[in-house]
Amino acid sequence: MVRDFAEGEILPEAEHVDKTGEFPLHTFKKMGELGLLGLMVEEEYGGAGADTISYALAVEEVGRASGSHGLSYAAAVSLGCTPFQVFGTEAQKQTYLTRLATGEILGAFGLTEPGAGSDASGTQTTAVLDGDEWVVNGSKCFITNVTYAGVCVVTASTDRSKGSKGITAIIIPTDTPGFRTAPPYDKLGLKGSNTAEIIMEDVRVPRDYVLGRENEGFKQFMKTLDGGRISIGALSVGIAQAAFEASVKYAQERVQFGQSISKFQGIQFKLADMATHIELARTAVHKAAWLKDKGKPFSKEAAMAKLFASEICMRACDQAVQIHGGYGYMKEYPVERFFRDAKLMEIGEGTSEIQRIVIARHIGC
Numbered sequence: 001m002v003r004d005f006a007e008g009e010i011l012p013e014a015e016h017v018d019k020t021g022e023f024p025l026h027t028f029k030k031m032g033e034l035g036l037l038g039l040m041v042e043e044e045y046g047g048a049g050a051d052t053i054s055y056a057l058a059v060e061e062v063g064r065a066s067g068s069h070g071l072s073y074a075a076a077v078s079l080g081c082t083p084f085q086v087f088g089t090e091a092q093k094q095t096y097l098t099r100l101a102t103g104e105i106l107g108a109f110g111l112t113e114p115g116a117g118s119d120a121s122g123t124q125t126t127a128v129l130d131g132d133e134w135v136v137n138g139s140k141c142f143i144t145n146v147t148y149a150g151v152c153v154v155t156a157s158t159d160r161s162k163g164s165k166g167i168t169a170i171i172i173p174t175d176t177p178g179f180r181t182a183p184p185y186d187k188l189g190l191k192g193s194n195t196a197e198i199i200m201e202d203v204r205v206p207r208d209y210v211l212g213r214e215n216e217g218f219k220q221f222m223k224t225l226d227g228g229r230i231s232i233g234a235l236s237v238g239i240a241q242a243a244f245e246a247s248v249k250y251a252q253e254r255v256q257f258g259q260s261i262s263k264f265q266g267i268q269f270k271l272a273d274m275a276t277h278i279e280l281a282r283t284a285v286h287k288a289a290w291l292k293d294k295g296k297p298f299s300k301e302a303a304m305a306k307l308f309a310s311e312i313c314m315r316a317c318d319q320a321v322q323i324h325g326g327y328g329y330m331k332e333y334p335v336e337r338f339f340r341d342a343k344l345m346e347i348g349e350g351t352s353e354i355q356r357i358v359i360a361r362h363i364g365c
Contacts, residue, residue, distance in 0.1 A: 017192025032103010063238025067341030068192030080107025105150025127156035169217035189340030
């Protein structure tokens with residue numbers, strides 16, 4: 001179903017959203033109607049109750065059609081819904097998760113700051129109690145979907161003396177006075193995926209708008225990112241798969257020296273490596289998803305899957321451009337878009353370097 005939808009609804013507008021940077025809100029409304037935005041949410045909250053493997057397959061198919069759609073879809077589910085689903089109170093789930101699952105609203109996840117990227121514990125945004133209200137001040141950068149979101153969960157320091165243990169996750173409806181977004185960033189790739197800065201100036205929300213419990217925000221967001229790495233791994237596989245399929249098609253059609261270039265061993269080796277790496281990355285993503293579904297530890301495997309899948313995605317897209325030769329550098333063919341989209345996979349939801357640190361810690365280093 002997801003593949004049919006992606007090929008019928010998403011693929012035809014992939015080039016348009018890349019050229020214009022226009023966020024495909026109408027498509028996300030359709031995805032909500034199909035149940036894709038609430039794929040992993042329990043049925044009692046309007047979701048489909050599917051497992052993580054199903055979600056990984058869905059992200060891969062959406063990403064195969066359009067990296068921009070894929071990134072915003074992954075963020076809407078793993079970063080928009082998951083914090084409410086895992087840590088929210090019953091009232092918070094009824095208020096927000098039900099609307100997120102059906103696509104009535106989109107959610108955003110405000111963690112990164114200009115001075116707190118890989119070191120998310122360096123959060124400078126503050127939330128101070130004033131009577132029965134939190135007063136939030138600060139900014140967040142590189143936040144996916146936030147221009148079109150109805151609610152945003154942000155991390156804020158509520159007890160500076162405790163460092164990362166004094167960070168709290170605060171729920172902020174995006175129409176709250178003092179909460180605003182800057183114009184979307186002009187990015188290298190994934191141009192149809194909305195990314196913007198958040199500015200919060202004396203934003204006031206009720207005290208019970210804490211997600212879960214006070215001073216547990218850092219731990220909550222780190223757990224959320226573990227699952228998010230599975231989705232970025234799946235998205236990486238989808239983009240790589242698209243680059244591979246385009247390369248096979250072009251190699252079979254392009255004739256040089258009297259035969260298609262697919263007959264040349266140099267091209268065959270490139271395609272063989274791409275196919276092998278993609279299959280291994282897909283398997284790694286599915287293993288991490290399976291472990292998560294079984295309630296087993298999966299942080300190491302999620303980091304491994306995200307690291308390997310993102311790096312082979314970049315490599316596959318690089319080789320796709322090379323196989324296309326001069327045409328690969330032209331916007332007439334989609335591989336240049338895949339190449340631009342792929343780079344963020346090695347950066348978002350934890351850089352490749354951070355993934356290696358996570359893995360090293362899990363193996364006792």
